Amino acid sequence: MNSSTPSSSAGGPGSADPTGPRRSSKRPKYSRFTQQELPACKPILTPKWVISTFLLISFIFIPIGLASLFASRDVVEIVHGYETDCIPEGSRNDKVGFIQSSLDKTCNRTLRVPKEMKQPIYVYYELDNFYQNHRRYVRSRSDHQLRSPTSEHNIGDCGPEGATSNRTHIVPCGLIAWSLFNDTYGFTRNNQQLNINKRDISWKSDRDRKFGRNVYPKNFQNGMLIGGGRLNSSIPLSEQEDLIVWMRTAALPNFRKLYGKIEVDLQAGEIINVTLQNNYNTYSFKGKKKLVLSTTSWLGGKNSFLGIAYLTVGGMSFFLAMVFVVIYLIKPRQLGDPSYLSWNRNPGGR
Amino acid sequence: MDSNSQIEMNENSCKVPDFTLNTSSGRSISSFQSKTSGGHSIKEVGFTELGSKPVRHGSTGADSEVFSSSYREINEDDARLVYVNDPEKTNEKFEIAGNSIRTGKYSILTFLPRNLFEQFHRLAYIYFLVIAILNQLPQLAVFGRGASLLPLSFVLVVTAIKDAYEDYRRHRSDKIENNRSAWVLVNQQFQQKKWKDISVGEIVKVSGNESLPCDMVLLSTSETTGVAYIQTTNLDGESNLKTRYAKQETQMRNLEDEEKISWLIKCEKPNRNIYGFQANINIDGKQISLGPSNIILRGCELKNTDWALGVAVYAGRETKAMLNNSGAPSKRSRLETRMNREIFFLSIFLVTLCAVVSFCHGVWLRKHEDELDMMQFYRRKDYSEGEVENYEYYGWGMEILFVFLMSIIVFQIMIPISLYISMELVRVGQAYFMIRDNQMFDESSNSRFQCRSLNINEDLGQIKYVFSDKTGTLTENKMEFQCASIGGLDYSNGKAITDNEQAEYSVQAKEMVLRPKMKVKVDQELLTLSKSKNSDKGRQVHDFFVALAACNTIVPLTVETSDPAIKLIEYQGESPDEQALVYAAAAYGFMLIERTSGHIVVEIQGERQRFNVLGLHEFDSDRKRMSVILGCPDKTVKVFVKGADTSMLSVINKSLNLNMVKSTEAHLHSYSSKGLRTLLIGNRELNTSEFGQWQSSYELASTALMGRVALLRKVANNIEKNINLLGASGIEDKLQQGVPEAIFSLRTAGIKVWILTGDKQETAISIGYSSKLLTNTMSQIVINNNSKDSCRKSLEDALVLCKKLSTDSDGEASQLALIIDGASLVYILDTELEEQLFVLSSKCSVVLCCRVAPLQKAGIVALIKNRTDDMTLAIGDGANDVSMIQRADVGIGISGQEGRQAVMASDFAMGQFRFLVPLLFVHGHWNYQRMSYMILYNFYRNAVFVLILFWYVLFTSFTLTTAITDWSSVLYSVIYTAIPTVIVGVLDKDLSRTTLLKYPQLYGAGQRQESYNGKLFCVTIMDTLWQSIAAFTVPLLAYWGSNVDTSSLGDLWTLAVVIMVNIHLAMDVTRWYWITHAAIWGSTIATFLCVMVIDTLPTLPGHWAFFHIASTKLFWVCLLGITVGALVPRFVVKCFVQYYRPNDIQVAREAEKFGNLRDSQDEPQGMNPIFYPPRR
Secondary structure, eight states, X not given: OOOOOOOSSOOOSSSOOTTOOOTTOOOXXXXXXXXXXXXXXXXXXXXXXXXXXXXXXXXXXXXXHHHHHHHXXXXXXXXXXXXXXXXXXXXXXXXXXXXXXXXXXXXXEEEEOOSOBOSOEEEXXXXXXXXXXXXXXXXXXXXXXXXXXXXXXXXXXXXXXSBOTTSOBOBSOSHHHHTOOOOEEEEEETTEEEOEEOTTOSOHHIIIIISOTTOOOBSTTOSSSOOSOOOOTTSOGGGOHHHHHHHSOBSSSSEXXXXXXXXXXXXXXXXXXXXEEOOOOOGGGTOEEEEEEEOOBTTBSSOOHHHHHHHHHHXXXXXXXXXXXXXXXXXXXXXXXXXXXXXXXXXXXX | OOHHHHHHHHHHHHTOTTOOOOOSSOSTTOOOOOBXXXXXXXXXXXXXXXXXXXXXXXXXXXXXXXXXXXXXXXXXXXXXXXXXXXXXXXXXXXXXXXXXXXXXXXXXXXXXXXXXXXXXXXXXXXXXXXXXXXXXXXXXXXXXXXXXXXXXXXXHHHHHHHXXXXXHHHHHHHHHHXXXXXXXXXXXXXXXXXXXXXXXXXXXXXXXXXXXXXXXXXXXXXXXXXXXXXXXXXXXXXOSEEEEEOOHHHHTOXXXXXXXXXXXXXXXXXXXXXXXXXXXXXXXXXXXXXXXXXXXXXXXXXXXXXXXXXXXXXXXXXXXXXXXXXXXXXXXXXXXXXXXXXXXXXXXXXXXXXXXXXXXXHHHHHHTTTTTTTOTTTOOEEOSSSSOEESSXXXXXXXXXXXXXXXXXXXXXXXXXXXXXXXXXXXXXXXXXXXXXXXXXXXXXXBOOEEOOSSOGGGGGSEEXXXXXXXXXXXXXXXXXXXXXXXXXXXXXXXXXXXXXXGGGOEEETTEEEEESSOOOBOHHHHHHHHOOSSHHHHHHHHHHHHHHHSSOXXXXXXXXXXXXXXXXXXXXXXXXXXXXXXXXXXXXXXXXXXXXXXXXXXXXXXXXXXXXXXEEOOOXXXXXXXXXXXOTTSOEEEEEEEOHHHHHTTBOTTSOHHHHHHHHHHHHHHHHTTEEEEEEEEEEEOHHXXXXXXXXXXXXXXXXXXXXXHHHHHHHHHSOSBEEEEEEEEEEEEOTTHHHHHHHHHHTTOEEEEEOSSOHHHHHHHHHHTTSSOTTSEEEEEOOSSHHHHHHHXXXXXXXXXXXXXXXXXXXXXXXXXXXXXXXXXXXXXXXXXXXXXXHHHOSEEEEESOOHHHHHHXXXXXXXXXXOEEEEEEOSGGGHHHHHHSSXXXXXXXXXXXXXXXXXXXXXXXXXXXXXXXXXXXXXXXXXXXXXXXXXXXXXXXXXXXXXXXXXXXXXXXXXXXXHHHHHHIIIIITHHHHHHHHHHOOSSOHHHHHHOGGGGHHXXXXXXXXXXXXXXXXXXXXXXXXXXXXXXXXXXXXXXXBHHHHHHHHHHHHHHHHHHHHXXXXXXXXXXXXXXXXXXXXXXXXXXXXXXXXXXXXXXXXXXXXXXXXXXXXXXXXXXXXXXXXXXXXXXXXXXXXXXHHHHHHHHHHHTOSTTOSOOOOOXXXXXXXXXX
């Protein structure tokens, strides 16, 4: 114990026995913790630290930024919007009417490959203005039902697509499943069929654990209003990969979903014919549809935002490092100089 | 005008005719508690209610409610009638409580409803509840049921368990208390009865060392004189023995033998005044009055007495101990008040966000009105039923309303409810450290620092005014007799007697040596004089010391020592001044040996003499003196008076010996300018007729039922006149250790120190000098007036002088000291002059108020508190400081010699005045810095999360979908980020103790509210906005138009925001302990783990999302980008500010690190030596 019993100023005869019986002293037991004297590191922003922090940031960020920019530049992407072009000229005044009719929706488009595309080439469909994150929409599903046949009756939030009008359950229920995207694409190159691999386009975890192997579609798309694609009721949900992909609801109103993969290289300048079935109704909410063929990089698709952002931050940091160097050179301040204390700076004033 | 009448006017002006807080030990005048032969009464302390009832003060005009019922004379309607030994008759009307007590709040049945009811008294919980209820409505169900109820139920359950445990312990102790047994007289025989079965009117027998089961009027005791000693430690903490008396009339009777006794006690209704009791007993037709010295209270213990018989008058919850059983008053800290204002802004912000969302949603619905039926993601029409109807669509207006309510649910944590809980935890931690601080442990009284109120820790860092009592606070309140002036001659050459001389003042008694416990310095000349009996001088000295030995309420107790032949005499009493005087008398050979209610025995120079105590006029604050009428061994009757100089000089017969009076006055003046407490002592012989006259009126007065106090005062005033002056005594009250240094530090820190004392002006000034409060360079302004007009004039003059001084001396303004006395304050407080006094005092750096009454102390505190925003602290140790302590923002009690009333009323209690320095500069500073940072950080932490949710809502067609899972939203402020704030709030130290003590000016940061103010709040909110935008937009743009799903993006945002707020915190931590590291990085890791666990649940839509997104590089690049991009602006600003406009704390911290300050190593430092920083 380091009891520094202060006894200098006034120890008079009155204080008879200050060091009297110590048997039951309540003095708190000394420990570095209770006295708040634990060993500690006390970092201070010295000029050295500040400048090296900024330099460090710029040295990390600029290379990453450049790398992302290059990655994004190397991604080859063909985006083709078709929501208007695939409506016959005569029906363009009543697009909704056309899409709801039973007319033939086949539509042929041609795409030109601008640059060589290495396989795998991902085929996406892109929807715009489709709020897959709308509260009514995201709630309208039953994960229990998707997993196991015993939970078939569990249609909790699925309305208005929970049960059919004769009160039998719909599997898979809910608006999400009901609105399954059902445009189809076929690709030919030089009159040769290009194979689209539609296996493994969904998450393995979803196939294994989220969508049951023994859950089969029931009463699906039997209602008054057809929302989208139908499902083959003899295939279990775990193998309905388009549905699985669709039911991973997109985060943003402008989203892509994987349609399939082309597993051959495409050469620059090649012409690709697309035969598509324009079935899906995006016209009722003025949504756009696009077909996207894209290669991929280590950073994903074509998006230069991160590269620019990283370069900006890195550049700014380098600039700030320089600014601080200049400041410290021009106007140095000795750290911890007591003359900077407020009561030393302006004498007289308290 | 003499001071006596001034005081009276003071009281009139305060409209408290009968209520004066009597100094419990007396200030300059010492207290003269006394027992009267007829109506023994102990001290009379107006007991300001300790509870939360607002007490009004001198300056605000006390209302009639203040003087508690005990001071009203008993009138027939208000009386309680107790038929002695006839409990049936007593309890006939069922108005009287039984003796069983119940401190437990709940029973098993009532626990749930009552506990919930009490918990929901807090606004925060109601907010929680309303949100949770809203969420249960199907239309508004934003979160899952479980997730929405979790936080509220968690808090409720934890609190309920805590309450239940406490209540269980209370029940258990109640049970133990109630089942203790006592001996009760039933059918002429004492039988054992459980405490809970005792009822009022029963006669109870208590043996030595037993505690008392209820409040009882003493009937008889084992001592023939009817005396009983009790210890009141449990009641008021005072450990000295108090004497209580049974009436002679009842003492004589043997209750067991008498068939039927028909005594009737008429007493006041139960009240909480533990120092007052008024009653009378009718014994066979004879009225006898009963006072506070006749009652023994529950909770006390009987000591040094074999047995005592009493009749129960108050039982169970009506006992004074139980009525006083209320907690400390609750205060709210300044910081919390300010915080509530900011929370109000935040709620406006919250409502704005919600309004924006609902407005946009309304617009969106209007715009898409035609499409809603068909739209795949809206599908208004429901075809599943027979007829087509709207599905969960309640019309445009209702939808907007629902969106508004839902957005409140989603954005609820904008109001940081968890902050209240964190604050409580942090305060507990801070209190723990304050209590455990070795440097605030008082060795001499073996007492630790006490935190009695947990709500105002951080106020300690913002104090601007310190109001200090003097006696016992600045001084030790260990009185020492220093010098005497007897017969106009000064004897002040006291020398401490060495051990071998001790025999001189010990006394031989029955082969036993009696020796006083305390040694006193004696003046040799006086010692020889005191032995010579025959000279004129000798007689005066003799009378002087007889007065000292007799005119008091001291009880001598003999204490065994290791040597069986020697016994020590210990003088027990409530006033340290009286003890000092009696010890002094003993040292000069006038040793008080025995005191009973009827006589005292004094051993005078080896010769035992018996004096009959015929009457005693106790001390009261009007007369400021006490007197005792003694029948001396030589058959004369004398009245001995002692009292304060002002009150004594008016009753002294100056014609007798004018020279002597003159020289005594001169001595008095020199004593008090040495800082001694002075008393005048006089006596007068009464002739038979005078005595007879006095006796009859005294007896009449002391048995009076109406206006007894006033009558007794009148009798006393009649007898205390034409007094023959014997001399004066000077008692020294030593300054406590380290007081001058402490006061110097406080003043260096810019704290204004006011001393409020009951002492004389000269004494106060000399204490002012010795405590370094006053210095020779100061100009003193003394206001000492007796009328309102002169007060006004001197205030105006002083203000003019002030102005002149401040303009005269450029820059080097000489400091001003204001000295004002209680008499002047009478005319100033509560009048329009208050304003002038305030202006004047704010210009003075030191204010000394002398001769102030307790209520005036509170009035002065109120004077400052009502006019400025500055925080006030009052520190005191006695009952007379209670009102001041309760009035100030922070009240500190010194647990000293004067009992525990100040401590009971205080927010913090400690042993020594000098602990104020570490308390304010170290703990107060830390508490304030920690708490302010924590509040700001919590605002930021919650707002940044809410804003990220808000930005996302803008991309969901304003329908309040959250990308972040419900569980993460709920756990965010409970698990993800809760622990680091608390740890940093408890442990972070901006500066070390050494630096803080070395530079008291650093305390100014708290006074200037540097760490929490509107500007900082705004800056924090701007920073929050930027950080939320950065955290939101980086992923938004990076994933724009990609195939990312909601859950993955939500996980990215969750982790980004948690990492961001933790690194934000890490940037601001000034001291990294391993605990800090563990908390910050630990909770970041915990967040990752929680997100993983949530994502392994296959029934949630986000199943496995984290593992998918974390396997892409884009995720990690985003995370890094968010963290750096969000925090760089803050870092830049921080660097610039720290470098260019460093505040004092920053400079000191750098100095601490780089060693520019001498010896800045972190070693524990006491108050001594205080460093004197270079001034100017």
